[in-house]
Amino acid sequence: xxxxxxxxxxxxxxxFSFLVALTAILPxxxxxLTAVGITGVFIGEWKKFWKRILFYVVPLxxxxxxVNILLGVPSAEAFRYAMRFTLLVAPLLLAVLSTPTGRxxxxxxxxxxxxxxxxxxxxxxxxxxxxRNQLERVRISQQLRGLQLGANPIRRWxxxxxxxxxxxxxxxxxxxxKSMAVEFKGLxxxxxxxxxxxLPLAGRDKAHLTLLSLLSLAIxxxxxxxx
Amino acid sequence: xxxxxxxxxxxxxxDRYALRNVSFDVGDREIISVIGPxxxxxxxxxxxxxxxxxxxxxxxxxxxIVELSGNLISADPTRIGYVFQExxxxxxxxxxxxxxxxxxxxxxxxxxxxEIRKRIDEQISIFRLETLRDRHPGSLSGGESQIxxxxxxxxxxxxxxxxxxxxxxxxxxNLRLLREAVQAWRRSAAVIxxxxxxxxxxxxADRTLFxxxxxxxxxxxxxxxxNSHLDLAGLDxxxxxxxxxxxxxxxxxxxxxxxxxxxxxxxTSH
Numbered sequence: 001x002x003x004x005x006x007x008x009x010x011x012x013x014x015x016f017s018f019l020v021a022l023t024a025i026l027p028x029x030x031x032x033l034t035a036v037g038i039t040g041v042f043i044g045e046w047k048k049f050w051k052r053i054l055f056y057v058v059p060l061x062x063x064x065x066x067v068n069i070l071l072g073v074p075s076a077e078a079f080r081y082a083m084r085f086t087l088l089v090a091p092l093l094l095a096v097l098s099t100p101t102g103r104x105x106x107x108x109x110x111x112x113x114x115x116x117x118x119x120x121x122x123x124x125x126x127x128x129x130x131x132r133n134q135l136e137r138v139r140i141s142q143q144l145r146g147l148q149l150g151a152n153p154i155r156r157w158x159x160x161x162x163x164x165x166x167x168x169x170x171x172x173x174x175x176x177x178k179s180m181a182v183e184f185k186g187l188x189x190x191x192x193x194x195x196x197x198x199l200p201l202a203g204r205d206k207a208h209l210t211l212l213s214l215l216s217l218a219i220x221x222x223x224x225x226x227x
Numbered sequence: 228x229x230x231x232x233x234x235x236x237x238x239x240x241x242d243r244y245a246l247r248n249v250s251f252d253v254g255d256r257e258i259i260s261v262i263g264p265x266x267x268x269x270x271x272x273x274x275x276x277x278x279x280x281x282x283x284x285x286x287x288x289x290x291x292i293v294e295l296s297g298n299l300i301s302a303d304p305t306r307i308g309y310v311f312q313e314x315x316x317x318x319x320x321x322x323x324x325x326x327x328x329x330x331x332x333x334x335x336x337x338x339x340x341x342e343i344r345k346r347i348d349e350q351i352s353i354f355r356l357e358t359l360r361d362r363h364p365g366s367l368s369g370g371e372s373q374i375x376x377x378x379x380x381x382x383x384x385x386x387x388x389x390x391x392x393x394x395x396x397x398x399x400x401n402l403r404l405l406r407e408a409v410q411a412w413r414r415s416a417a418v419i420x421x422x423x424x425x426x427x428x429x430x431x432a433d434r435t436l437f438x439x440x441x442x443x444x445x446x447x448x449x450x451x452x453x454n455s456h457l458d459l460a461g462l463d464x465x466x467x468x469x470x471x472x473x474x475x476x477x478x479x480x481x482x483x484x485x486x487x488x489x490x491x492x493x494x495t496s497h
Contacts, residue, residue: 105321126320178316180279184380185319186304186335194334194343196327 006205007107010095017091023223045097138163229253230294239286245271261421263438269421278302308380312391317376350378369396388418
């Protein structure tokens with residue numbers, strides 16, 4: 001797996017995309033989505049990225065659009081909500097897929113992020129993987145019991161709903177045991193810690209962070225003017 | 228070292244006690260095996276001894292006393308090494324190699340770098356993990372994950388080990404390594420092993436606790452359980468214990484290994 005950017009840079013990019021989603025400046029949103037799309041072609045895990053975008057994000061976008069229109073929201077506004085959702089999810093997906101969780105964790109730990117926040121973030125990431133694996137297991141066992149899915153993606157997507165409850169119950173029980181296991185890893189301990197591995201920021205990362213800071217400032221100023 | 232007196236526990240939103248009036252003591256360098264059928268309360272007992280119940284099951288009903296070396300118990304990673312039943316949750320999920328995983332807790336405890344590296348090498352050698360040293364923990368099989376989890380907990384040099392179903396995913400080779408490791412740990416720690424099918428513990432545990440439906444049925448040397456005329460009818464004893472009890476009752480053999488030898492002495496018929 002390639003490690004093109006420092007985890008701090010990747011997470012800053014995610015925060016930046018949250019800011020862009022919040023400000024609702026259409027050109028900035030379209031520009032950022034284009035940038036995410038182009039970057040998504042070049043990351044090592046590009047297949048996984050696009051598969052998740054097409055299989056999860058796009059259907060949820062459509063659902064959001066549909067529900068908003070049903071509720072009487074003007075279609076342009078509904079489209080913006082859907083785009084905002086993509087802006088919240090796609091950059092996070094990009095960051096997570098292009099940066100190994102271990103590196104994100106190390107960066108957060110060495111940056112003295114409070115253990116609880118650090119672990120909450122990582123547990124959420126791990127839960128996504130855990131849920132996906134469990135969902136796959138449930139689906140395979142249901143297929144062995146006669147569930148016909150075929151290659152139809154819509155049918156496969158609809159088939160997820162009846163499986164959600166057992167998978168969520170599994171996640172709750174796993175999450176509980178995981179939190180107990182973490183306790184014995186000493187992650188919540190305060191006081192001095194030792195790090196065998198460190199992740200210094202490279203010159204390229206510093207340049208990225210400066211650029212993101214300047215862009216964030218510009219967007220906040222533009223947002224202020226619009227209001 | 229561990230002192231449990233009239234300990235009972237009921238999970239939140241449950242009307243049934245998972246443990247009821249359990250009382251026993253564990254000495255400083257003692258190995259205790261906990262056996263009993265599924266749902267007997269074995270894992271709950273592990274959580275109780277590790278001090279996890281009050282924190283993670285708020286709203287549960289907890290009665291009685293649990294003490295570790297005279298203090299009320301708390302989940303202290305420097306004193307307790309806990310290996311959970313589910314291998315999937317045991318590893319941190321945030322390290323990039325087996326060596327890093329073994330040293331992860333030690334980093335959190337804040338030991339000096341040299342000491343951490345020394346302990347990593349030591350555990351890798353004890354559990355014969357040389358070939359897995361640089362592998363990503365996420366790519367390990369169930370058995371490999373289990374042995375790495377054991378090595379990671381052992382590296383903390385705790386004064387108490389709690390192992391919940393540690394043999395579940397282990398093959399014969401790793402089981403032998405675990406047995407050797409437990410024998411080595413007892414020089415400086417107490418070990419509580421919760422295992423339903425624990426033939427591998429034969430001759431290793433000093434005393435056995437037998438739980439059934441949350442109640443303590445027996446606590447004492449394992450041979451006493453085997454030789455006793457306790458009426459255990461209706462209780463789901465592991466089949467290997469049943470066989471041994473029967474053989475002992477007819478004074479054919481006195482231990483599990485003897486029983487095995489005796490059974491193997493019969494010619495195979497075709």
